[in-house]
Amino acid sequence: MLAIFAMAYGLERLFLYSFLFALIVFIIGKIVLKPPRLRIPRIGRAPNGPFGLAKARADFLIHGRQLAEEGYSKYSQSMFVVQTADMERVILSAKYADELRTYPTDVLSSVDAQCERHLASWNTLDVVRRSNLHVDVTRVQLSRHLGRMARDLQDEVEHALSSELGPCTTGIEDYYYVAAHTISLKVVSRTVNRALVGLPLCRDDRWFETSMGYMADAFTISGALRPRPHVLRYFVYPFLGARLRIRKHLAVANRLLAPVIQQRVPKDTTHNDVLQWMIDDARGRDRDPQELAHKTLFLCLASMSSSTMGIVHALYDLCAMPEFIEPLREEIRGALSEEGGWTLAMIQRLKKLDSFLKESQRINHPGLFSFNRKVLKPIHLSDGTVLPADTFISMPTYSIARDPSFYDSPNKFQPFRFYDLRQRNPEEANRHQLTSTGPTSLAFGYGQAACPGRAFAAVEMKMILGHLVYLYDFKFPKGQTERPENIFMDERIWPSRVQQVGFRLRADTRNSLGKA
Numbered sequence: 001m002l003a004i005f006a007m008a009y010g011l012e013r014l015f016l017y018s019f020l021f022a023l024i025v026f027i028i029g030k031i032v033l034k035p036p037r038l039r040i041p042r043i044g045r046a047p048n049g050p051f052g053l054a055k056a057r058a059d060f061l062i063h064g065r066q067l068a069e070e071g072y073s074k075y076s077q078s079m080f081v082v083q084t085a086d087m088e089r090v091i092l093s094a095k096y097a098d099e100l101r102t103y104p105t106d107v108l109s110s111v112d113a114q115c116e117r118h119l120a121s122w123n124t125l126d127v128v129r130r131s132n133l134h135v136d137v138t139r140v141q142l143s144r145h146l147g148r149m150a151r152d153l154q155d156e157v158e159h160a161l162s163s164e165l166g167p168c169t170t171g172i173e174d175y176y177y178v179a180a181h182t183i184s185l186k187v188v189s190r191t192v193n194r195a196l197v198g199l200p201l202c203r204d205d206r207w208f209e210t211s212m213g214y215m216a217d218a219f220t221i222s223g224a225l226r227p228r229p230h231v232l233r234y235f236v237y238p239f240l241g242a243r244l245r246i247r248k249h250l251a252v253a254n255r256l257l258a259p260v261i262q263q264r265v266p267k268d269t270t271h272n273d274v275l276q277w278m279i280d281d282a283r284g285r286d287r288d289p290q291e292l293a294h295k296t297l298f299l300c301l302a303s304m305s306s307s308t309m310g311i312v313h314a315l316y317d318l319c320a321m322p323e324f325i326e327p328l329r330e331e332i333r334g335a336l337s338e339e340g341g342w343t344l345a346m347i348q349r350l351k352k353l354d355s356f357l358k359e360s361q362r363i364n365h366p367g368l369f370s371f372n373r374k375v376l377k378p379i380h381l382s383d384g385t386v387l388p389a390d391t392f393i394s395m396p397t398y399s400i401a402r403d404p405s406f407y408d409s410p411n412k413f414q415p416f417r418f419y420d421l422r423q424r425n426p427e428e429a430n431r432h433q434l435t436s437t438g439p440t441s442l443a444f445g446y447g448q449a450a451c452p453g454r455a456f457a458a459v460e461m462k463m464i465l466g467h468l469v470y471l472y473d474f475k476f477p478k479g480q481t482e483r484p485e486n487i488f489m490d491e492r493i494w495p496s497r498v499q500q501v502g503f504r505l506r507a508d509t510r511n512s513l514g515k516a
């Protein structure tokens with residue numbers, strides 16, 4: 001104000017002094033008031049010196065697993081800092097999980113961490129910043145309506161299996177071999193889309209291609225830009241084909257969804273899907289069909305790839321340990337005869353299948369870290385450590401899941417580990433379900449921002465794997481007994497995408513397919 005006043009009256013000297021004074025205050029402020037650097041041990045290369053950041057990022061990209069394991073073996077009771085392929089992260093012991101889960105989002109933000117990790121402003125995923133509608137609807141409405149939705153999911157799973165595994169026949173050796181990942185992605189995507197947008201759109205090939213394409217191109221953009229220094233991203237981005245494709249996916253989604261949204265009336269109970277509940281609950285900008293289409297595409301991305309990985313891992317585990325197929329089939333047969341069909345109550349009876357999926361997820365974690373958060377205001381931990389604003393934190397999920405102090409014989413696959421725990425301690429049964437989260441069970445995250453879709457994911461995955469177990473025989477190609485190694489890159493862990501699995505319709509149940 002003083003400077004403006006001085007200019008207006010031609011008092012150049014006063015302006016100059018005010019400017020210099022402001023500059024000095026700014027510089028002193030930057031130096032003196034600079035937040036203290038966290039003094040905690042580092043694992044791996046420090047991002048210092050010429051090209052130091054690029055080298056440290058490249059190191060983590062290739063050796064992320066080793067670095068995470070080294071850090072955990074030394075500091076499982078405290079914390080360490082590591083330069084990941086995106087940002088520098090403070091990796092915290094599980095002992096901090098309970099105190100951290102209580103911080104509000106203006107202190108500890110999952111959305112900020114998510115957007116910065118996935119470079120959301122480059123690939124349009126920053127739609128999640130504009131409102132919480134998609135999260136609220138997923139957490140509340142989708143979970144609440146699972147009972148009504150079970151019938152639709154069964155119908156879609158059976159439709160998807162008969163289209164994708166159509167060439168399957170019954171017979172002694174006529175297995176139909178396909179890449180398990182490809183088939184699982186298609187079946188999961190169809191099932192998820194039924195829950196998100198309902199019939200008939202979920203079976204429209206244009207919607208199907210768009211939802212899959214949006215997911216692939218969003219990840220392509222963040223994958224291509226993440227390793228580059230910030231300035232270089234501006235030069236690389238215009239040359240990415242995925243940049244144009246993602247705009248096209250948004251336009252197609254909008255073209256397909258806009259008439260559906262306009263036709264639907266709020267609170268129309270004939271539609272049992274996420275789109276309808278978003279229409280019902282939308283306020284302000286969320287009422288715009290374009291915004292709803294964008295949020296629906298985001299939900300496709302959030303739900304499809306992680307559920308697919310869960311199914312693929314479980315299939316590989318069953319092919320490698322076929323002795324566990326029959327106990328699961330037995331459980332399904334029993335639940336079907338008790339409940340008379342694939343209802344929610346029937347799915348809830350599948351406790352062995354639930355345990356199998358949880359154990360498969362424990363051994364084949366979706367990533368090295370989870371509970372990724374950005375600290376927005378300084379946090380004083382109970383042991384006196386202060387996490388300054390702008391720190392990125394994570395929990396070492398992969399290592400926690402293999403820690404012998406949390407799991408007996410942690411490297412041994414025990415399919416009914418969680419089933420046994422549920423039977424032994426009925427009062428603690430809720431802690432050992434697929435959907436349960438806790439400081440030592442972080443695959444779905446933890447706290448307020450834990451995966452809002454996990455209740456749906458559990459039903460959807462049990463519906464799909466349950467149908468595969470009940471209706472099909474499946475196995476690895478002749479001679480293969482071991483499951484393929486998982487692929488570790490950066491902090492991500494994937495199942496093989498090329499592994500072939502042979503499927504054959506079972507003679508005694510084949511008539512139930514498509515006759516729901």
Ligand code: HEM
Nearest residue numbers: 302303306307310371372443444445446449450451453457
């Ligand atoms: C096996 C399947 C799945 C896994 C392993 C998984 C895992 C996760 C994890 C780890 C997070 C971050 C949680 C945190 O930081 O505490 C998350 C967030 C999220 N998940 Fe899932 N998820 C799965 C399926 C789904 C499904 C089926 C949906 C939707 C129907 C969904 C929707 C979301 C959304 C919207 C978020 C963001 C939440 C927010 O920003 O607050 N997920 N998920």
